[in-house]
Amino acid sequence: xxxxxxxxxxxxxxxxxxxxxxxxxxxxxxxxxxxxxxxxxxxxxxxxxxxxxxxxxxxxxxxxxxxxxxxxxxxxxxxxxxxxxxxxxxxxxxxxxxxxxxxxxxxxxxxxxxxxxxxxxxxxxxxxxxxxxxxxxxxxxxxxxxxxxxxxxxxxxxxxxxxxxxxxxxxxxxxxxxxxxxxxxxxxxxxxxxxxxxxxxxxxxxxxxxxxxxxxxxxxxxxxxxxxxxxxxxxxxxxxxxxxxxxxxxxxxxxxxxxxxxxxxxxxxxxxxxxxxxxxxxxxxxxxxxxxxxxxxxxxxxxxxxxxxxxxxxxxxxxxxxxxxxxxxxxxxxxxxxxxxxxxxxxxxxxxxxxxxxxxxxxxxxxxxxxxxxxxxxxxxxxxxxxxxxxxxx
Amino acid sequence: xxxxxxxxxxxxxxxxxxxxxxxxxxxxxxxxxxxxxxxxxxxxxxxxxxxxxxxxxxxxxxxxxxxxxxxxxxxxxxxxxxxxxxxxxxxxxxxxxxxxxxxxxxxxxxxxxxxxxxxxx
Numbered sequence: 460x461x462x463x464x465x466x467x468x469x470x471x472x473x474x475x476x477x478x479x480x481x482x483x484x485x486x487x488x489x490x491x492x493x494x495x496x497x498x499x500x501x502x503x504x505x506x507x508x509x510x511x512x513x514x515x516x517x518x519x520x521x522x523x524x525x526x527x528x529x530x531x532x533x534x535x536x537x538x539x540x541x542x543x544x545x546x547x548x549x550x551x552x553x554x555x556x557x558x559x560x561x562x563x564x565x566x567x568x569x570x571x572x573x574x575x576x577x578x579x580x581x582x583x584x585x586x587x588x589x590x591x592x593x594x595x596x597x598x599x600x601x602x603x604x605x606x607x608x609x610x611x612x613x614x615x616x617x618x619x620x621x622x623x624x625x626x627x628x629x630x631x632x633x634x635x636x637x638x639x640x641x642x643x644x645x646x647x648x649x650x651x652x653x654x655x656x657x658x659x660x661x662x663x664x665x666x667x668x669x670x671x672x673x674x675x676x677x678x679x680x681x682x683x684x685x686x687x688x689x690x691x692x693x694x695x696x697x698x699x700x701x702x703x704x705x706x707x708x709x710x711x712x713x714x715x716x717x718x719x720x721x722x723x724x725x726x727x728x729x730x731x732x733x734x735x736x737x738x739x740x741x742x743x744x745x746x747x748x749x750x751x752x753x754x755x756x757x758x759x760x761x762x763x764x765x766x767x768x769x770x771x772x773x774x775x776x777x778x779x780x781x782x783x784x785x786x787x788x789x790x791x792x793x794x795x796x797x798x799x800x801x802x803x804x805x806x807x808x809x810x811x812x813x814x815x816x817x818x819x820x821x822x823x824x825x826x827x828x829x830x831x832x833x834x835x836x837x838x839x840x841x842x843x844x845x846x847x848x849x850x851x852x853x
Numbered sequence: 854x855x856x857x858x859x860x861x862x863x864x865x866x867x868x869x870x871x872x873x874x875x876x877x878x879x880x881x882x883x884x885x886x887x888x889x890x891x892x893x894x895x896x897x898x899x900x901x902x903x904x905x906x907x908x909x910x911x912x913x914x915x916x917x918x919x920x921x922x923x924x925x926x927x928x929x930x931x932x933x934x935x936x937x938x939x940x941x942x943x944x945x946x947x948x949x950x951x952x953x954x955x956x957x958x959x960x961x962x963x964x965x966x967x968x969x970x971x972x973x974x
Contacts, residue, residue, distance in 0.1 A: 559882035620881065658884055668885035676868055680876035681883050687876075 469600040469632035474499035476607035479647040483534035486514035486525035490544040492629040493567040523548035530560035533659030542569035556591030561614035562622040569629040570817040578818020579629040582782040593623040594759040603627040618691040628731040689760045713762035722751025724833040728779040739826040763799040775836040776809040814849040900943030902962040911959035917947035
Protein backbone atom coordinates (compact mmCIF):
# COMPACT_ATOMS: atom_id res chain seq x y z
CA UNK A 460 0.00 0.00 0.00
CA UNK A 461 1.26 3.44 -0.84
CA UNK A 462 0.14 6.74 0.61
CA UNK A 463 0.40 10.13 -0.96
CA UNK A 464 0.27 13.52 0.75
CA UNK A 465 -0.95 16.43 -1.35
CA UNK A 466 -2.08 19.97 -0.62
CA UNK A 467 -5.82 19.81 -1.38
CA UNK A 468 -8.91 21.78 -0.47
CA UNK A 469 -11.66 19.97 1.39
CA UNK A 470 -13.73 19.87 -1.79
CA UNK A 471 -10.83 18.38 -3.77
CA UNK A 472 -10.26 15.79 -1.05
CA UNK A 473 -13.92 14.74 -1.08
CA UNK A 474 -13.99 14.60 -4.90
CA UNK A 475 -10.89 12.39 -4.68
CA UNK A 476 -12.66 10.11 -2.19
CA UNK A 477 -15.63 9.86 -4.58
CA UNK A 478 -13.30 8.99 -7.45
CA UNK A 479 -11.76 6.20 -5.39
CA UNK A 480 -15.18 4.95 -4.26
CA UNK A 481 -16.10 4.89 -7.95
CA UNK A 482 -19.88 4.86 -7.42
CA UNK A 483 -22.20 3.41 -10.07
CA UNK A 484 -24.33 6.56 -10.09
CA UNK A 485 -23.82 10.17 -8.99
CA UNK A 486 -26.71 12.62 -9.37
CA UNK A 487 -25.93 16.09 -8.12
CA UNK A 488 -26.69 19.75 -8.55
CA UNK A 489 -24.17 22.51 -7.89
CA UNK A 490 -24.54 24.84 -4.91
CA UNK A 491 -21.93 27.03 -3.23
CA UNK A 492 -19.75 25.95 -1.41
CA UNK A 493 -20.25 22.33 -2.56
CA UNK A 494 -20.10 23.15 -6.32
CA UNK A 495 -16.44 22.18 -6.74
CA UNK A 496 -17.06 18.61 -5.59
CA UNK A 497 -19.56 18.03 -8.39
CA UNK A 498 -17.48 19.99 -10.87
CA UNK A 499 -14.27 18.08 -10.13
CA UNK A 500 -16.08 14.77 -10.11
CA UNK A 501 -17.70 15.56 -13.46
CA UNK A 502 -14.23 16.10 -14.97
CA UNK A 503 -13.24 12.63 -13.69
CA UNK A 504 -16.28 11.30 -15.56
CA UNK A 505 -15.51 13.33 -18.70
CA UNK A 506 -11.87 12.23 -18.67
CA UNK A 507 -12.85 8.58 -18.35
CA UNK A 508 -11.16 8.14 -14.97
CA UNK A 509 -14.41 6.69 -13.62
CA UNK A 510 -17.27 5.06 -15.49
CA UNK A 511 -19.87 6.39 -13.08
CA UNK A 512 -23.25 7.29 -14.58
CA UNK A 513 -23.31 11.03 -13.87
CA UNK A 514 -26.85 12.38 -13.88
CA UNK A 515 -27.14 16.14 -14.34
CA UNK A 516 -30.45 17.09 -12.77
CA UNK A 517 -32.49 20.28 -12.60
CA UNK A 518 -32.63 20.62 -8.81
CA UNK A 519 -31.55 19.00 -5.56
CA UNK A 520 -35.01 17.49 -5.16
CA UNK A 521 -34.30 15.64 -8.39
CA UNK A 522 -30.71 14.90 -7.34
CA UNK A 523 -31.88 13.04 -4.25
CA UNK A 524 -34.77 11.44 -6.15
CA UNK A 525 -32.42 10.10 -8.82
CA UNK A 526 -30.01 8.89 -6.15
CA UNK A 527 -32.84 7.10 -4.33
CA UNK A 528 -33.99 5.53 -7.61
CA UNK A 529 -30.48 4.37 -8.44
CA UNK A 530 -29.90 2.97 -4.95
CA UNK A 531 -33.23 1.12 -5.00
CA UNK A 532 -32.29 -0.30 -8.40
CA UNK A 533 -29.16 -1.78 -6.80
CA UNK A 534 -26.49 0.82 -7.58
CA UNK A 535 -23.91 2.29 -5.24
CA UNK A 536 -25.19 5.85 -5.49
CA UNK A 537 -23.96 9.19 -4.17
CA UNK A 538 -24.87 12.85 -4.26
CA UNK A 539 -23.67 15.91 -2.35
CA UNK A 540 -25.09 19.27 -1.40
CA UNK A 541 -25.17 22.33 0.88
CA UNK A 542 -27.70 24.51 2.65
CA UNK A 543 -30.66 25.39 0.39
CA UNK A 544 -29.88 22.33 -1.69
CA UNK A 545 -30.34 20.07 1.34
CA UNK A 546 -33.49 21.99 2.23
CA UNK A 547 -34.88 21.49 -1.28
CA UNK A 548 -34.22 17.73 -1.23
CA UNK A 549 -35.78 17.44 2.20
CA UNK A 550 -38.78 15.18 1.59
CA UNK A 551 -36.63 12.73 -0.36
CA UNK A 552 -33.93 12.81 2.33
CA UNK A 553 -36.45 11.19 4.70
CA UNK A 554 -37.48 8.70 2.01
CA UNK A 555 -33.85 7.60 1.45
CA UNK A 556 -33.56 6.74 5.14
CA UNK A 557 -36.94 5.07 5.50
CA UNK A 558 -36.38 2.94 2.38
CA UNK A 559 -33.08 1.96 4.05
CA UNK A 560 -30.92 2.91 1.06
CA UNK A 561 -27.18 3.12 1.86
CA UNK A 562 -26.52 6.42 0.08
CA UNK A 563 -23.46 8.50 1.02
CA UNK A 564 -23.82 12.27 0.78
CA UNK A 565 -21.13 14.82 1.62
CA UNK A 566 -22.78 17.98 2.98
CA UNK A 567 -20.72 21.16 2.91
CA UNK A 568 -22.20 23.14 5.79
CA UNK A 569 -23.62 26.53 4.90
CA UNK A 570 -26.16 28.76 6.63
CA UNK A 571 -29.78 28.45 5.56
CA UNK A 572 -31.49 31.52 4.12
CA UNK A 573 -32.69 34.01 5.06
CA UNK A 574 -31.31 36.49 4.86
CA UNK A 575 -29.37 34.82 2.08
CA UNK A 576 -25.85 33.84 3.07
CA UNK A 577 -23.34 31.41 1.58
CA UNK A 578 -20.99 30.93 4.53
CA UNK A 579 -20.61 28.27 7.19
CA UNK A 580 -22.96 27.29 9.92
CA UNK A 581 -24.63 24.00 10.78
CA UNK A 582 -28.28 24.98 10.34
CA UNK A 583 -28.56 22.94 7.12
CA UNK A 584 -27.52 19.54 8.48
CA UNK A 585 -29.13 20.19 11.88
CA UNK A 586 -32.43 20.62 10.07
CA UNK A 587 -32.04 17.03 8.85
CA UNK A 588 -31.10 15.60 12.25
CA UNK A 589 -34.38 13.70 12.60
CA UNK A 590 -34.43 12.45 9.01
CA UNK A 591 -32.95 9.08 9.94
CA UNK A 592 -29.52 9.64 8.34
CA UNK A 593 -26.27 8.87 10.11
CA UNK A 594 -24.39 12.17 10.50
CA UNK A 595 -20.60 12.39 10.69
CA UNK A 596 -18.82 15.72 11.23
CA UNK A 597 -15.25 16.46 10.08
CA UNK A 598 -12.68 18.79 11.62
CA UNK A 599 -10.55 19.24 8.50
CA UNK A 600 -10.07 18.06 4.90
CA UNK A 601 -8.28 14.89 6.04
CA UNK A 602 -11.21 13.88 8.22
CA UNK A 603 -13.67 14.72 5.43
CA UNK A 604 -11.77 12.37 3.09
CA UNK A 605 -11.50 9.64 5.74
CA UNK A 606 -15.15 9.98 6.77
CA UNK A 607 -16.48 9.71 3.21
CA UNK A 608 -14.60 6.42 2.68
CA UNK A 609 -15.77 5.02 6.02
CA UNK A 610 -19.33 6.19 5.36
CA UNK A 611 -19.62 3.70 2.47
CA UNK A 612 -18.79 0.80 4.77
CA UNK A 613 -21.07 2.02 7.54
CA UNK A 614 -24.03 2.68 5.23
CA UNK A 615 -23.79 -0.66 3.42
CA UNK A 616 -23.25 -2.82 6.53
CA UNK A 617 -26.01 -5.43 6.65
CA UNK A 618 -26.94 -4.49 10.24
CA UNK A 619 -27.26 -0.81 9.32
CA UNK A 620 -28.41 -0.09 5.74
CA UNK A 621 -28.94 3.60 6.38
CA UNK A 622 -27.78 6.64 4.40
CA UNK A 623 -24.86 8.66 5.76
CA UNK A 624 -24.20 12.41 5.59
CA UNK A 625 -20.58 13.50 5.92
CA UNK A 626 -20.28 17.12 7.00
CA UNK A 627 -17.49 19.59 6.51
CA UNK A 628 -17.56 23.32 7.22
CA UNK A 629 -18.25 25.46 4.15
CA UNK A 630 -15.25 27.52 2.98
CA UNK A 631 -13.35 26.95 6.25
CA UNK A 632 -12.67 23.36 5.17
CA UNK A 633 -14.14 23.16 1.69
CA UNK A 634 -11.97 25.93 0.23
CA UNK A 635 -8.92 25.99 2.51
CA UNK A 636 -5.77 24.28 1.25
CA UNK A 637 -4.36 21.68 3.65
CA UNK A 638 -2.09 18.68 3.48
CA UNK A 639 -4.19 15.59 2.98
CA UNK A 640 -2.87 12.03 2.96
CA UNK A 641 -4.64 9.71 0.54
CA UNK A 642 -4.80 5.94 0.39
CA UNK A 643 -4.05 4.41 -2.97
CA UNK A 644 -6.94 3.36 -5.21
CA UNK A 645 -6.41 -0.36 -4.69
CA UNK A 646 -6.45 -0.05 -0.89
CA UNK A 647 -9.68 1.95 -1.03
CA UNK A 648 -11.19 -0.57 -3.44
CA UNK A 649 -10.42 -3.41 -1.05
CA UNK A 650 -11.54 -1.45 2.01
CA UNK A 651 -14.98 -0.53 0.67
CA UNK A 652 -15.45 -3.86 -1.15
CA UNK A 653 -17.96 -4.66 -3.84
CA UNK A 654 -21.54 -3.58 -3.18
CA UNK A 655 -23.85 -6.58 -3.16
CA UNK A 656 -27.38 -5.57 -2.13
CA UNK A 657 -29.63 -8.43 -1.01
CA UNK A 658 -32.79 -7.00 -2.59
CA UNK A 659 -32.88 -4.54 -5.49
CA UNK A 660 -35.29 -3.54 -8.24
CA UNK A 661 -33.15 -4.56 -11.23
CA UNK A 662 -33.04 -8.19 -10.19
CA UNK A 663 -35.26 -10.08 -12.65
CA UNK A 664 -34.87 -13.30 -10.64
CA UNK A 665 -36.48 -11.77 -7.58
CA UNK A 666 -38.90 -8.96 -8.36
CA UNK A 667 -39.74 -6.77 -5.36
CA UNK A 668 -41.78 -3.66 -4.60
CA UNK A 669 -40.10 -0.58 -3.10
CA UNK A 670 -41.98 2.42 -1.74
CA UNK A 671 -45.43 0.88 -1.37
CA UNK A 672 -48.21 2.55 0.63
CA UNK A 673 -47.69 1.80 4.32
CA UNK A 674 -50.66 2.35 6.59
CA UNK A 675 -51.35 2.42 10.32
CA UNK A 676 -50.97 -1.38 10.44
CA UNK A 677 -47.29 -1.44 9.35
CA UNK A 678 -45.77 2.09 9.24
CA UNK A 679 -45.03 2.09 12.99
CA UNK A 680 -43.14 -1.23 12.72
CA UNK A 681 -41.00 0.18 9.89
CA UNK A 682 -40.13 3.22 12.03
CA UNK A 683 -39.18 0.86 14.86
CA UNK A 684 -36.80 -0.89 12.44
CA UNK A 685 -35.11 2.45 11.72
CA UNK A 686 -34.56 2.98 15.45
CA UNK A 687 -32.88 -0.42 15.61
CA UNK A 688 -30.70 0.27 12.55
CA UNK A 689 -29.45 3.47 14.22
CA UNK A 690 -28.69 1.51 17.39
CA UNK A 691 -26.78 -1.09 15.39
CA UNK A 692 -24.85 1.66 13.58
CA UNK A 693 -22.87 2.58 16.68
CA UNK A 694 -20.78 -0.61 16.99
CA UNK A 695 -20.39 -0.68 13.20
CA UNK A 696 -19.04 2.90 13.16
CA UNK A 697 -16.51 1.91 15.85
CA UNK A 698 -15.51 -1.30 14.05
CA UNK A 699 -15.04 0.50 10.71
CA UNK A 700 -13.13 3.33 12.43
CA UNK A 701 -10.71 0.79 13.94
CA UNK A 702 -10.24 -1.06 10.67
CA UNK A 703 -9.63 2.22 8.86
CA UNK A 704 -7.04 3.07 11.51
CA UNK A 705 -5.13 -0.13 10.79
CA UNK A 706 -5.05 0.81 7.10
CA UNK A 707 -4.27 4.49 7.35
CA UNK A 708 -2.83 5.09 10.81
CA UNK A 709 -5.85 7.29 11.58
CA UNK A 710 -8.42 5.57 13.82
CA UNK A 711 -11.87 7.00 14.35
CA UNK A 712 -14.34 6.72 17.21
CA UNK A 713 -17.65 8.35 18.08
CA UNK A 714 -15.83 11.45 19.30
CA UNK A 715 -12.33 12.62 20.08
CA UNK A 716 -11.34 13.63 23.60
CA UNK A 717 -8.55 16.18 23.58
CA UNK A 718 -6.74 16.51 26.94
CA UNK A 719 -10.05 15.49 28.41
CA UNK A 720 -9.13 12.71 30.89
CA UNK A 721 -8.20 15.05 33.73
CA UNK A 722 -9.96 18.18 32.45
CA UNK A 723 -11.98 20.30 34.87
CA UNK A 724 -13.22 22.77 32.26
CA UNK A 725 -14.37 21.33 28.95
CA UNK A 726 -16.17 22.27 25.80
CA UNK A 727 -18.07 20.12 23.32
CA UNK A 728 -17.83 21.21 19.71
CA UNK A 729 -18.42 20.03 16.14
CA UNK A 730 -16.35 20.54 13.00
CA UNK A 731 -13.51 22.91 12.23
CA UNK A 732 -13.88 24.96 15.43
CA UNK A 733 -12.40 21.98 17.27
CA UNK A 734 -9.04 22.79 15.68
CA UNK A 735 -9.15 26.37 16.95
CA UNK A 736 -10.28 25.22 20.38
CA UNK A 737 -7.44 22.68 20.65
CA UNK A 738 -4.96 25.58 20.32
CA UNK A 739 -6.77 27.37 23.15
CA UNK A 740 -6.66 24.22 25.30
CA UNK A 741 -2.90 23.90 24.72
CA UNK A 742 -2.39 27.54 25.75
CA UNK A 743 -4.45 27.14 28.91
CA UNK A 744 -2.67 23.91 29.83
CA UNK A 745 0.66 25.77 29.62
CA UNK A 746 -0.79 28.20 32.18
CA UNK A 747 -1.77 25.28 34.39
CA UNK A 748 -5.52 25.44 33.66
CA UNK A 749 -7.04 21.96 33.36
CA UNK A 750 -8.84 22.64 30.09
CA UNK A 751 -10.08 19.92 27.74
CA UNK A 752 -12.22 19.36 24.70
CA UNK A 753 -14.63 16.83 23.28
CA UNK A 754 -14.97 16.96 19.51
CA UNK A 755 -18.09 15.10 18.50
CA UNK A 756 -17.76 13.17 15.25
CA UNK A 757 -20.98 11.17 15.24
CA UNK A 758 -24.04 13.36 15.82
CA UNK A 759 -26.45 10.61 14.65
CA UNK A 760 -26.57 8.10 16.22
CA UNK A 761 -25.92 10.35 19.22
CA UNK A 762 -23.45 8.56 21.57
CA UNK A 763 -25.37 9.32 24.76
CA UNK A 764 -23.78 6.88 27.23
CA UNK A 765 -20.23 7.22 25.90
CA UNK A 766 -20.39 11.01 25.94
CA UNK A 767 -21.74 11.15 29.50
CA UNK A 768 -19.03 8.73 30.60
CA UNK A 769 -16.28 10.80 28.99
CA UNK A 770 -17.52 14.06 30.55
CA UNK A 771 -18.69 12.91 33.97
CA UNK A 772 -15.63 14.22 35.82
CA UNK A 773 -15.63 17.81 34.49
CA UNK A 774 -16.61 20.65 36.81
CA UNK A 775 -18.03 23.00 34.18
CA UNK A 776 -19.01 22.33 30.60
CA UNK A 777 -19.75 24.53 27.59
CA UNK A 778 -21.46 23.29 24.43
CA UNK A 779 -20.72 25.27 21.27
CA UNK A 780 -23.51 25.33 18.69
CA UNK A 781 -23.06 26.67 15.17
CA UNK A 782 -26.83 26.84 14.69
CA UNK A 783 -29.74 27.83 16.86
CA UNK A 784 -33.11 26.31 17.59
CA UNK A 785 -35.57 29.14 17.97
CA UNK A 786 -38.00 29.14 20.85
CA UNK A 787 -36.18 26.59 22.99
CA UNK A 788 -33.18 26.84 25.30
CA UNK A 789 -30.01 26.78 23.22
CA UNK A 790 -28.89 25.00 20.07
CA UNK A 791 -29.43 21.38 19.01
CA UNK A 792 -26.07 20.09 20.24
CA UNK A 793 -26.70 21.67 23.66
CA UNK A 794 -30.08 19.95 23.95
CA UNK A 795 -28.56 16.55 23.15
CA UNK A 796 -25.55 16.92 25.43
CA UNK A 797 -27.64 18.15 28.34
CA UNK A 798 -30.09 15.27 27.90
CA UNK A 799 -27.15 12.83 27.83
CA UNK A 800 -25.81 14.22 31.12
CA UNK A 801 -29.20 14.08 32.88
CA UNK A 802 -28.70 10.52 34.13
CA UNK A 803 -25.31 11.18 35.74
CA UNK A 804 -25.41 11.04 39.55
CA UNK A 805 -23.74 14.48 39.81
CA UNK A 806 -25.10 17.42 37.89
CA UNK A 807 -22.47 19.19 35.78
CA UNK A 808 -23.14 22.92 35.29
CA UNK A 809 -23.55 23.10 31.50
CA UNK A 810 -23.92 26.21 29.38
CA UNK A 811 -24.41 26.91 25.70
CA UNK A 812 -22.67 29.26 23.29
CA UNK A 813 -24.24 29.98 19.94
CA UNK A 814 -21.44 31.12 17.61
CA UNK A 815 -20.40 31.53 14.01
CA UNK A 816 -23.81 31.91 12.41
CA UNK A 817 -23.64 32.78 8.72
CA UNK A 818 -19.87 32.32 8.70
CA UNK A 819 -19.06 34.75 11.55
CA UNK A 820 -15.45 34.02 12.53
CA UNK A 821 -14.63 32.41 15.84
CA UNK A 822 -11.08 32.99 17.09
CA UNK A 823 -8.75 31.95 19.90
CA UNK A 824 -9.70 34.95 22.02
CA UNK A 825 -13.43 34.15 21.88
CA UNK A 826 -12.90 30.52 22.85
CA UNK A 827 -10.55 31.77 25.59
CA UNK A 828 -13.45 33.79 26.98
CA UNK A 829 -15.61 30.64 27.05
CA UNK A 830 -12.98 28.89 29.21
CA UNK A 831 -12.79 32.00 31.44
CA UNK A 832 -16.57 31.75 31.94
CA UNK A 833 -16.19 28.05 32.74
CA UNK A 834 -13.54 28.80 35.37
CA UNK A 835 -16.02 31.22 36.98
CA UNK A 836 -18.84 28.66 36.82
CA UNK A 837 -16.62 25.97 38.34
CA UNK A 838 -15.78 28.37 41.19
CA UNK A 839 -19.36 29.48 41.93
CA UNK A 840 -21.08 26.24 40.95
CA UNK A 841 -23.68 27.99 38.85
CA UNK A 842 -23.80 29.74 35.51
CA UNK A 843 -24.74 33.38 35.04
CA UNK A 844 -26.20 32.80 31.58
CA UNK A 845 -27.50 29.52 30.22
CA UNK A 846 -27.18 30.60 26.58
CA UNK A 847 -24.66 33.16 25.33
CA UNK A 848 -24.44 34.53 21.80
CA UNK A 849 -20.71 34.50 21.18
CA UNK A 850 -19.56 37.28 18.89
CA UNK A 851 -22.89 38.95 18.15
CA UNK A 852 -23.01 42.77 18.36
CA UNK A 853 -25.23 44.11 21.14
CA UNK B 854 -58.42 8.83 33.13
CA UNK B 855 -56.90 6.05 35.18
CA UNK B 856 -53.58 4.29 34.84
CA UNK B 857 -53.63 0.79 33.40
CA UNK B 858 -52.45 -2.06 35.59
CA UNK B 859 -50.57 -3.43 32.59
CA UNK B 860 -47.11 -2.26 31.58
CA UNK B 861 -46.63 -0.20 28.43
CA UNK B 862 -43.63 -2.41 27.59
CA UNK B 863 -43.50 -5.05 24.84
CA UNK B 864 -46.98 -5.65 23.46
CA UNK B 865 -48.52 -8.81 21.98
CA UNK B 866 -48.68 -9.10 18.21
CA UNK B 867 -52.34 -8.36 17.99
CA UNK B 868 -53.60 -5.48 15.95
CA UNK B 869 -57.30 -4.85 15.30
CA UNK B 870 -58.18 -8.37 16.33
CA UNK B 871 -55.60 -10.09 14.11
CA UNK B 872 -52.15 -11.49 14.89
CA UNK B 873 -49.71 -9.45 12.79
CA UNK B 874 -45.94 -9.84 12.41
CA UNK B 875 -43.71 -7.78 14.71
CA UNK B 876 -41.12 -5.28 13.51
CA UNK B 877 -38.32 -7.86 13.52
CA UNK B 878 -40.26 -10.20 11.24
CA UNK B 879 -41.10 -7.95 8.30
CA UNK B 880 -38.84 -6.91 5.41
CA UNK B 881 -36.98 -3.66 6.08
CA UNK B 882 -38.10 -0.32 4.74
CA UNK B 883 -41.54 -1.49 3.63
CA UNK B 884 -40.17 -3.65 0.81
CA UNK B 885 -42.59 -6.25 -0.54
CA UNK B 886 -40.64 -9.34 -1.48
CA UNK B 887 -43.43 -11.29 -3.24
CA UNK B 888 -44.28 -10.42 -6.82
CA UNK B 889 -47.80 -10.32 -8.24
CA UNK B 890 -49.52 -9.53 -4.96
CA UNK B 891 -51.91 -6.92 -6.40
CA UNK B 892 -54.36 -9.83 -6.77
CA UNK B 893 -54.59 -10.04 -2.98
CA UNK B 894 -55.68 -6.43 -2.67
CA UNK B 895 -59.35 -6.31 -3.61
CA UNK B 896 -60.29 -2.85 -4.83
CA UNK B 897 -63.79 -3.70 -6.08
CA UNK B 898 -65.44 -1.98 -3.14
CA UNK B 899 -64.08 1.40 -4.31
CA UNK B 900 -66.58 1.23 -7.19
CA UNK B 901 -69.50 3.65 -7.55
CA UNK B 902 -70.58 2.53 -11.03
CA UNK B 903 -69.94 -0.88 -12.54
CA UNK B 904 -69.45 -1.96 -16.14
CA UNK B 905 -72.11 -4.33 -17.41
CA UNK B 906 -71.35 -6.43 -20.49
CA UNK B 907 -73.96 -6.76 -23.25
CA UNK B 908 -72.79 -9.81 -25.26
CA UNK B 909 -75.07 -9.20 -28.27
CA UNK B 910 -73.34 -5.82 -28.94
CA UNK B 911 -69.78 -7.14 -28.43
CA UNK B 912 -67.57 -7.54 -31.51
CA UNK B 913 -64.65 -8.98 -29.43
CA UNK B 914 -62.27 -6.16 -30.41
CA UNK B 915 -60.66 -6.45 -26.90
CA UNK B 916 -60.27 -2.68 -26.57
CA UNK B 917 -61.72 -2.95 -23.03
CA UNK B 918 -59.16 -5.62 -22.14
CA UNK B 919 -56.29 -3.49 -23.50
CA UNK B 920 -57.39 -0.26 -21.82
CA UNK B 921 -58.43 -1.60 -18.40
CA UNK B 922 -55.89 -0.23 -15.89
CA UNK B 923 -56.64 -3.00 -13.40
CA UNK B 924 -56.62 -6.09 -15.65
CA UNK B 925 -60.22 -6.64 -14.58
CA UNK B 926 -61.64 -7.70 -17.96
CA UNK B 927 -61.98 -11.49 -17.95
CA UNK B 928 -61.12 -13.47 -21.07
CA UNK B 929 -61.62 -17.10 -21.96
CA UNK B 930 -59.97 -18.51 -25.09
CA UNK B 931 -59.19 -14.93 -26.13
CA UNK B 932 -62.80 -13.76 -25.84
CA UNK B 933 -64.36 -11.36 -23.35
CA UNK B 934 -66.62 -13.15 -20.89
CA UNK B 935 -67.21 -10.41 -18.28
CA UNK B 936 -65.53 -8.47 -15.50
CA UNK B 937 -63.60 -9.25 -12.33
CA UNK B 938 -65.72 -7.25 -9.90
CA UNK B 939 -63.40 -8.02 -6.99
CA UNK B 940 -60.78 -5.76 -8.60
CA UNK B 941 -62.68 -3.46 -11.03
CA UNK B 942 -62.67 0.09 -9.58
CA UNK B 943 -65.42 1.25 -11.89
CA UNK B 944 -63.39 3.87 -13.74
CA UNK B 945 -65.46 3.47 -16.91
CA UNK B 946 -62.57 3.54 -19.36
CA UNK B 947 -63.79 0.25 -20.90
CA UNK B 948 -67.24 1.66 -21.57
CA UNK B 949 -65.73 4.86 -23.02
CA UNK B 950 -63.45 2.95 -25.40
CA UNK B 951 -66.02 0.33 -26.44
CA UNK B 952 -66.94 0.85 -30.15
CA UNK B 953 -69.92 -1.51 -29.83
CA UNK B 954 -71.84 -2.89 -32.80
CA UNK B 955 -73.39 -0.32 -35.19
CA UNK B 956 -73.30 2.35 -32.50
CA UNK B 957 -74.77 0.18 -29.72
CA UNK B 958 -72.21 -0.10 -26.85
CA UNK B 959 -71.36 -3.53 -25.52
CA UNK B 960 -70.45 -2.05 -22.10
CA UNK B 961 -72.64 0.28 -20.09
CA UNK B 962 -71.91 1.77 -16.68
CA UNK B 963 -74.62 1.14 -14.10
CA UNK B 964 -74.80 2.76 -10.67
CA UNK B 965 -73.62 0.29 -8.07
CA UNK B 966 -76.80 0.85 -6.02
CA UNK B 967 -79.00 -0.07 -9.01
CA UNK B 968 -76.86 -3.10 -9.80
CA UNK B 969 -77.27 -4.27 -6.20
CA UNK B 970 -81.05 -3.75 -6.30
CA UNK B 971 -81.22 -5.65 -9.58
CA UNK B 972 -79.28 -8.55 -8.14
CA UNK B 973 -81.55 -8.66 -5.04
CA UNK B 974 -84.76 -8.55 -7.10
